[in-house]
Amino acid sequence: xxxxxxxxxxxxxxxxxxxxxxxxxxxxxxxxxxxxxxxxxxxxxxxxxxxxxxxxxxxxxxxxxxxxxxxxxxxxxxxxxxxxxxxxxxxxxxxxxxxxxxxxxxxxxxxxxxxxxxxxxxxxxxxxxxxxxxxxxxxxxxxxxxxxxxxxxxxxxxxxxxxxxxxxxxxxxxxxxxxxxxxxxxxxxxxxxxxxxxxxxxxxxxxxxxxxxxxxxxxxxxxxxxxxxxxxxxxxxxxxxxxxxxxxxxxxxxxxxxxxxxxxxxxxxxxxxxxxxxxxxxxxxxxxxxxxxxxxxxxxxxxxxxxxxxxxxxxxxxxxxxxxxxxxxxxxxxxxxxxxxxxxxxxxxxxxxxxxxxxxxxxxxxxxxxxxxxxxxxxxxxxxxxxxxxxxxxxxxxxxxxxxxxxxxxxxxxxxxxxxxxxxxxxxxxxxxxxxxxxxxxxxxxxxxxxxxxxxxxxxxxxxxxxxxxxxxxxxxxxxxxxxxxxxxxxxxxxxxxxxxxxxxxxxxxxxxxxxxxxxxxxxxxxxxxxxxxxxxxxxxxxxxxxxxxxxxxxxxxxxxxxxxxxxxxxxxxxxxxxxxxxxxxxxxxxxxxxxxxxxxxxxxxxxxxxxxxxxxxxxxxxxxxxxxxxxxxxxxxxxxxxxxxxxxxxxxxxxxxxxxxxxx
Amino acid sequence: xxxxxxxxxxxxxxxxxxxxxxxxxxxxxxxxxxxxxxxxxxxxxxxxxxxxxxxxxxxxxxxxxxxxxxxxxxxxxxxxxxxxxxxxxxxxxxxxxxxxxxxxxxxxxxxxxxxxxxxxxxxxxxxxxxxxxxxxxxxxxxxxxxxxxxxxxxxxxxxxxxxxxxxxxxxxxxxxxxxxxxxxxxxxxxxxxxxxxxxxxxxxxxxxxxxxxxxxxxxxxxxxxxxxxxxxxxxxxxxxxxxxxxxxxxxxxx
Numbered sequence: 001x002x003x004x005x006x007x008x009x010x011x012x013x014x015x016x017x018x019x020x021x022x023x024x025x026x027x028x029x030x031x032x033x034x035x036x037x038x039x040x041x042x043x044x045x046x047x048x049x050x051x052x053x054x055x056x057x058x059x060x061x062x063x064x065x066x067x068x069x070x071x072x073x074x075x076x077x078x079x080x081x082x083x084x085x086x087x088x089x090x091x092x093x094x095x096x097x098x099x100x101x102x103x104x105x106x107x108x109x110x111x112x113x114x115x116x117x118x119x120x121x122x123x124x125x126x127x128x129x130x131x132x133x134x135x136x137x138x139x140x141x142x143x144x145x146x147x148x149x150x151x152x153x154x155x156x157x158x159x160x161x162x163x164x165x166x167x168x169x170x171x172x173x174x175x176x177x178x179x180x181x182x183x184x185x186x187x188x189x190x191x192x193x194x195x196x197x198x199x200x201x202x203x204x205x206x207x208x209x210x211x212x213x214x215x216x217x218x219x220x221x222x223x224x225x226x227x228x229x230x231x232x233x234x235x236x237x238x239x240x241x242x243x244x245x246x247x248x249x250x251x252x253x254x255x256x257x258x259x260x261x262x263x264x265x266x267x268x269x270x271x272x273x274x275x276x277x278x279x280x281x282x283x284x285x286x287x288x289x290x291x292x293x294x295x296x297x298x299x300x301x302x303x304x305x306x307x308x309x310x311x312x313x314x315x316x317x318x319x320x321x322x323x324x325x326x327x328x329x330x331x332x333x334x335x336x337x338x339x340x341x342x343x344x345x346x347x348x349x350x351x352x353x354x355x356x357x358x359x360x361x362x363x364x365x366x367x368x369x370x371x372x373x374x375x376x377x378x379x380x381x382x383x384x385x386x387x388x389x390x391x392x393x394x395x396x397x398x399x400x401x402x403x404x405x406x407x408x409x410x411x412x413x414x415x416x417x418x419x420x421x422x423x424x425x426x427x428x429x430x431x432x433x434x435x436x437x438x439x440x441x442x443x444x445x446x447x448x449x450x451x452x453x454x455x456x457x458x459x460x461x462x463x464x465x466x467x468x469x470x471x472x473x474x475x476x477x478x479x480x481x482x483x484x485x486x487x488x489x490x491x492x493x494x495x496x497x498x499x500x501x502x503x504x505x506x507x508x509x510x511x512x513x514x515x516x517x518x519x520x521x522x523x524x525x526x527x528x529x530x531x532x533x534x535x536x537x538x539x540x541x542x543x544x545x546x547x548x549x550x551x552x553x554x555x556x557x558x559x560x561x562x563x564x565x566x567x568x569x570x571x572x573x574x575x576x577x578x579x580x581x582x583x584x585x586x587x588x589x590x591x592x593x594x595x596x597x598x599x600x601x602x603x604x605x606x607x608x609x610x611x612x613x614x615x616x617x618x619x620x621x622x623x624x625x626x627x628x629x630x631x632x633x634x635x636x637x638x639x640x641x642x643x644x645x646x647x648x649x650x651x652x653x654x655x656x657x658x659x660x661x662x663x664x665x
Numbered sequence: 666x667x668x669x670x671x672x673x674x675x676x677x678x679x680x681x682x683x684x685x686x687x688x689x690x691x692x693x694x695x696x697x698x699x700x701x702x703x704x705x706x707x708x709x710x711x712x713x714x715x716x717x718x719x720x721x722x723x724x725x726x727x728x729x730x731x732x733x734x735x736x737x738x739x740x741x742x743x744x745x746x747x748x749x750x751x752x753x754x755x756x757x758x759x760x761x762x763x764x765x766x767x768x769x770x771x772x773x774x775x776x777x778x779x780x781x782x783x784x785x786x787x788x789x790x791x792x793x794x795x796x797x798x799x800x801x802x803x804x805x806x807x808x809x810x811x812x813x814x815x816x817x818x819x820x821x822x823x824x825x826x827x828x829x830x831x832x833x834x835x836x837x838x839x840x841x842x843x844x845x846x847x848x849x850x851x852x853x854x855x856x857x858x859x860x861x862x863x864x865x866x867x868x869x870x871x872x873x874x875x876x877x878x879x880x881x882x883x884x885x886x887x888x889x890x891x892x893x894x895x896x897x898x899x900x901x902x903x904x905x906x907x908x909x910x911x912x913x914x915x916x917x918x919x
Binding site for chain 2: 587
């Protein structure tokens with residue numbers, strides 16, 4: 001046979017099957033585009049020049065890998081569905097005299113055709129969007145560089161290679177199915193009767209227990225450090241639980257419904273329940289997958305969005321002032337000189353300052369044992385139970401009063417206490433050789449911003465100046481490591497970030513000038529510098545979250561679309577029979593609607609429940625990286641869910657319409 | 666007036682493109698009394714299926730009327746047609762048309778469920794029918810677990826459960842082996858003896874020979890009729906065979 005014959009045949013076949021081929025090819029194009037985009041962004045030379053470009057690049061590289069794996073699984077899945085639908089067609093070709101090798105050649109031509117179309121259009125639109133995306137990410141990060149049109153031959157090549165590989169695997173599978181089936185089997189296709197799924201009560205119970213335990217952990221966890229480890233335990237439990245509940249649990253519930261005769265023997269329930277039992281057998285795993293994907297996407301989207309939107313809050317929490325200096329308290333003279341010098345510099349630069357804060361503090365790491373705090377390093381078991389760990393800040397009363405403008409009075413071992421996480425409810429607090437009487441709690445504290453204050457519980461204790469002096473002596477006799485005797489100096493300034501950066505440079509050179517002696521250890525932190533780093537890390541994450549979100553939504557939706565269409569063909573016969581037996585068109589429509597609704601919205605409803613339960617634990621995890629604005633996170637979660645739901649509803653209505661068209665014929 | 670009155674039935678299909686017309690039924694008239702068992706025979710393309718579709722209210726005639734127990738099928742509103750079909754007609758199909766997702770019991774109950782009948786009523790009507798058709802022990806089984814004959818008996822039970830005025834059977838033995846086919850024909854005869862009106866469309870002379878009357882359709886018209894009278898099944902079979910031969914050779918009926 002001539003070569004042109006196969007090309008023509010392939011074209012005709014694809015056109016004839018356009019109802020299933022158009023979405024497939026569309027998916028291929030989108031997947032190629034996505035892959036190309038992420039991959040080319042990750043190697044864009046301009047990225048390295050940006051602030052935090054390195055962390056974006058590495059997250060994007062990870063994303064590339066994820067999308068690659070995803071592309072393989074997804075395209076393979078959609079294609080296997082497509083081929084299943086076409087088995088009958090192959091059977092006819094086979095009977096009409098096409099040998100298996102001719103069929104293989106026909107499929108090859110079709111695959112090549114799809115490959116060429118999807119790679120061509122995918123890469124084309126990818127290159128086009130590349131520029132757009134890059135500008136978008138630059139804007140997001142706030143870097144003011146625009147890059148030229150960037151096309152990487154290497155990336156194109158690797159994209160082509162990857163997808164050719166994927167299509168090859170797909171092709172081999174298709175040929176394999178054609179090869180192992182004889183014509184009659186091909187003709188019969190998927191119409192062989194399905195057995196009713198078995199009831200697996202034990203597994204369903206296990207699923208409920210897993211889900212319950214996972215939820216329980218997520219809801220009851222209180223300590224952010226402990227939540228890190230528990231989060232993964234909860235996630236794994238919930239994933240297992242979701243699978244079990246979807247596969248075994250759904251069947252158990254449906255069979256229970258069927259046993260309830262009053263409920264079951266009503267037209268709508270009668271058909272939906274019996275249909276769903278079979279549907280769940282084939283779809284449970286897929287639906288569970290979709291549910292988990294949805295949950296991940298929603299968590300990713302809501303948390304990264306709230307990080308981006310709440311970044312100022314976070315930066316303010318981590319850095320109480322625009323400019324902060326932590327300095328060793330023992331070199332009081334140098335400190336004093338430096339701070340006065342800074343004031344002069346600001347004046348010279350014409351930069352006004354406000355909210356000036358200066359206080360001394362002692363910081364101890366301790367393990368809480370009831371009302372006793374162990375500070376001896378030998379006795380700390382950090383690896384044993386991290387959640388018991390806390391930091392103790394001691395602040396002299398005079399510094400506190402000077403800052404707050406209050407006139408608090410303390411005597412002897414009295415103390416004022418502030419806790420950032422877990423409230424301290426005991427009347428006394430024992431540390432070293434003393435038991436402090438808690439005479440009052442502070443509503444708020446100006447904060448310290450020491451790097452781990454947001455992760456573990458921190459107790460700030462305001463003590464008398466004499467007591468503070470005594471503690472300094474104790475700490476210096478105690479070895480250096482577990483305590484730090486520091487001065488905090490900070491101020492804000494209303495000037496632009498450009499001028500702040502300039503000021504930062506000037507202060508840095510002042511501090512490293514050697515004027516203050518070699519052993520003078522100071523540490524400068526500025527919001528303006530960290531803002532850039534922050535966007536570098538979280539801007540990339542946000543971008544990737546958005547990107548993967550779109551990809552996963554697309555995947556989830558297309559999987560469901562395919563499922564519905566494939567079932568539409570199977571259900572057509574059933575609905576025909578039912579109409580013959582006396583079901584009205586309206587009843588058919590209603591039944592279809594409720595079935596499609598159930599299949600469609602089960603995963604997203606379940607995902608909604610997951611997210612609701614995960615809220616507490618994710619809130620704590622976000623707090624670990626300093627995002628403490630719960631309201632913002634809540635809003636982001638709701639918004640992400642709504643956007644998702646709207647997209648979902650649109651796809652649902654499209655699917656339901658196509659499905660109805662197929663069923664009605 | 667007869668129980669089932671078919672008069673001057675005409676059906677013309679117009680092809681969607683080109684507008685050429687196909688005459689499926691040109692002029693069919695016959696009547697049947699309550700409790701009759703009539704078979705309709707004819708070659709492929711003779712209009713049998715069209716006739717059955719019109720009788721089943723699945724299709725509308727171009728001309729003529731069908732009156733079942735005083736009701737004119739043409740006068741029933743579209744909205745009510747499904748209900749009419751469910752309440753007055755029972756169907757037995759060649760390929761059973763049982764739903765794989767239901768066990769036999771639920772398959773049989775399907776018309777009652779669609780008619781929103783109470784559970785008690787369902788159970789009350791199910792058991793005697795299942796008993797009679799000998800499928801009581803397999804009610805919990807699924808269609809793919811039972812034989813063709815058992816499937817068809819379940820389908821008959823489904824047709825009977827609404828106590829329809831008329832049972833329309835479309836090649837009911839077509840997918841059965843001869844033994845099961847005979848069993849089924851015995852069953853239909855028995856049901857008919859209980860007073861059930863049955864109209865059966867078939868190719869098979871063996872099946873038709875069990876009916877009380879056989880109508881032959883050719884080129885969209887009732888060409889000939891044979892009444893059983895006092896004939897035995899064998900004699901009836903002989904008569905049908907002769908008629909079929911005549912039909913095939915195009916001879917005239919004497």
